[in-house]
Amino acid sequence: MxxxxxxxxxxxxxxxxxxxxxxxxxxxxxxxxxxxxxxxxxxxxxxxxxxxxxxxxxxxxxxxxxxxxxxxxxxxxxxxxxxxxxxxxxxxxxxxxxxxxxxxxxxxxxxxxxxxxxxxxxxxxxxxxxxxxxxxxxxxxxxxxxxxxxxxxxxxxxxxxxxxxGDVFKIGYTGGTTGKSKGVVQSHRTAVTMTLQQLACWEWPDEARFLATTPISHAAGAAILPTFLQGGTVVFMDKYDPLAFLEAVARHRITCTFLVPSQIYGLLDFAGLADHDLSGLHRIWYGAAPIAPARLAEAIGRIGRIFGQIYGQAEAPMTVTYLRADEHDPARPHLMGSCGRPIPGNDVRLLDTQLREVPPGEIGELCVRGPLVMSGYLNRPEETAKTLAGDWLHTGDMARRDAAGYLYLVDRAKDMIISGGFNVYSSEVENCLAAHPAVAMSAVIGVPHAKWGEAVTALVVLKPDASVTEQALIDFVTAHKGVVCAPKSVSFETALPLTSLGKLDKKSLRARYWGGQDRQVS
Incomplete structure (x- = not known):
């Protein structure tokens, strides 16, 4: 039946x-x-x-x-x-x-x-x-x-x-290869799945008092419903800074929160951290950008083993994988570079270009199946078909899996930069720069940054006899794309390296900045 x-x-x-x-x-x-x-x-x-x-x-x-x-x-x-x-x-x-x-x-x-x-x-x-x-x-x-x-x-x-x-619950916008954002269509199925997985796997404290330090339009908003379903309290911060955060934790008896890595770095670098009592804070979830393993180890040493790492993306939000607090283990330092293991209910595999699962230790694209996955992109049937090819969500993240099932992100197939927890799509910035009358070609990449994880960097070739200052290009992108997308620096080049197919060779460009590191995210 x-x-x-x-x-x-x-x-x-x-x-x-x-x-x-x-x-x-x-x-x-x-x-x-x-x-x-x-x-x-x-x-x-x-x-x-x-x-x-x-x-x-x-x-x-x-x-x-x-x-x-x-x-x-x-x-x-x-x-x-x-x-x-x-x-x-x-x-x-x-x-x-x-x-x-x-x-x-x-x-x-x-x-x-x-x-x-x-x-x-x-x-x-x-x-x-x-x-x-x-x-x-x-x-x-x-x-x-x-x-x-x-x-x-x-x-x-x-x-x-x-x-x-079956109704559409939310349309969240994320970058696209054409330079225009894509609307990620999420039904109630996706939102309810995420909420139930959060409740089941996120190691909530006995009394949930959640401090929203990031915009409720982004990651913090996803923690509100599971907090409410436990009868907990949500406290809003208007604007994050380390001192205000520490004072809010004490004043409102906060037991859990979500921080992006740059906020954690700010806490660690804040001179007054040791003067504040964080003993009532039982869980700090973090995500939205890769975290530097060395800084994560420092945070565990100074704040405690209260961290839980989440991994997801707009197309499968928040709960694809999870690294539990007890897995933030100084005795197993390799786990500091892991994004955890798949949350029950998600079918997560590392696939090659033929949709074959790669063996442990080898690198493949992280792909997801299950009720967490989006319905598709609004008005983008070709991009939807590509991203959901073979009945898998292709995340664009390259990863390897160890024998114990832990996943490690090593690179991004899509040229996305994560700066301060915000996604910046290099193609959007490149298309914006291309609209400037002095610019002939550009390549935009993320380079390591101690606070923001990655800094948006533009490598630009000018048109013959054209001239423009670095600040003028930064201001141009700021005006058209917003401050998050604006390059932090611009390098003027006589030419950019190309692959045999005539595409920008971003791998060689990144090698200038990422040499000696074991992964191409920060």
């Missing part, structure tokens, strides 16, 4: 949030901007915002985008969108106006929510483009509708819950 969709269907993110609200109504859920909300109070605020969305004509599977920082009202708006089954898209907080406008058009966004205290000027510019029908602001602004004030007039009772398991 075959399965039927309704009988064996997946639950939804909306249903998981509602479960947490009803189960832990009187517990403290969310803290930020001098606001403290219980689960019951947060639920009421979410239902008010949901009714506001309905009042302006938004319906299930309409697109909503947000440009916001770590604010309580922003989180309530995100949850409200999920309760209604809207397709949620986060705009990169450091992205350029050009890229953000592209995302609004590509995703068919109908409503845009702007955190005006942080992004008012950009929000006004985006609103003026006329791409979206509705612009909502988190507080009073000279444009749009004040979401906070308008929602306060709405009924706080349970709003309609009309979300289907």
């Amino acid at each position: 075959g399965d039927t969709g309704q009988l064996y269907g997946c639950t939804t993110v909306a249903a998981l949030y509602r479960s947490a609200f009803k189960t832990f109504a009187d517990r403290e859920a969310l803290v930020g901007q001098d606001i403290r909300l219980t689960y019951g109070e947060l639920e009421a605020r979410c239902h008010q915002i949901a009714r506001l969305f309905l009042s302006i004509g938004l319906r299930r599977q309409d697109g909503i985008a947000m440009l916001a920082g770590n604010r309580v009202d922003a989180m309530a708006a995100i949850i409200a969108a999920q309760l209604l089954g809207l397709r949620y898209t986060a705009l990169h907080p450091l992205g350029s106006a050009e890229d953000q406008a592209f995302v609004l058009r590509d995703a068919g966004i109908q409503a845009l929510v702007i955190d005006t205290p942080r992004h008012g000027e950009r929000g006004a510019a985006l609103a003026g483009l006329g791409i979206v029908r509705h612009v909502l602001t988190l507080g009073p602004a000279p444009f749009g509708t004040d979401l906070v004030a308008a929602a306060a007039t709405m009924d706080a009772g349970d709003s309609p819950l009309d979300v289907q398991a």
